[in-house]
Amino acid sequence: MKDKITENSIRLFEKRGFKETSIQDIVDSIGVTKGTFYYYFSSKEELLMDINLGYINCLLEKQKEILADNNSCKEKLFEIVYMLINNIKDQGSAAKIFFREMKNLNEERLALIVPKRDEFRLNVEKILNEGIEKGEFRADLNAHIVTFGILGAANWSYQWFDPSGVNTDREVAEIFVEMILEGIQTN
Template identity: 45%
Template sequence: MKEQLVAESVRLFEQRGFTNTSLQDIVEALGVTKGTFYYYFPTKEALLMTIHESYIDSLLDRQQRVLAQTKDVRTQLRHIVQLLIEDIQTHGQQGRVFFREIRHLDETNGARIRDKRRQFRIVLEQVIANGVENHTFRYTLRPDMTAFAILGMTNYSYQWYQPDGEMAPQDLADYYVTLLLDGMEERP
């Protein structure tokens, strides 16, 4: 039942927003009582925190698996971008709730999620720094600004990208990585 409450809440929060979805909306959608909800979550905000933690913990875990699979920084970068874009297809609703509804977490919970997001970014920065250090990437790259650019590009894709549209998730991830690694400049 806990998983059903989370899944239905993700669907409703993504459609209506956190503040426009009442506890009553959630329990009615599942045909359960408020007592059932309170058995699993003390508050609606605690449910939102569960959604956020589940999402970011999964990303952090998969990012670590990428790093463990290979030491090649180009491959690491490619796979990190792929996991972010492919997540739109596999976890799109949860991702949109994650990016849009963090503002409704209390100060302590919001700080915990922001710390975990920072961890993800710092690992990405380190991949880029390693690439600069071993001369795979340009020596002029700033790992911090480059990581922010990559995350901005991939995370904003949640707003417009349709995985069942013209371009498959793998193709968009490949396009982004090619753009990042090869740039936009015409070469002879």
């Protein structure tokens, strides 16, 4: 039942927004009472935190697997970008909630999520710095800023990418990484 509440809440939050969705809306959508909701969650904010933690923990787990591989930094960068875009199929709605509704969490709850979000970003930055050291990436690269650019492009794809559209998730990831590594001007 907890999963059903969470799944329906994600859909409602995506469609209406966190603030505009009431607990009554959530329980009505699955035909249960508020008592059922409160059995699993103490508040709507706790539910939002649970959604956000589930999302970021899943990404970190997948990212750690990629980092553990003995691939080149370029390959690791591609795998992370591909993972983020591929993730839209299963987690696209949760991603939208994560990025759009995090502002609705209090400081105590944010303190559980923000360090995990930062860990994900810093892991990407480490790949770039390692690639600079190994000569895979330009020596003058500002890894800190480039990391934000990469994550900004990949994370914004949750707003527009359609997994059943013309381009596959792999094709989009390849385009992104080519653009990141090669730029867009002719040589």
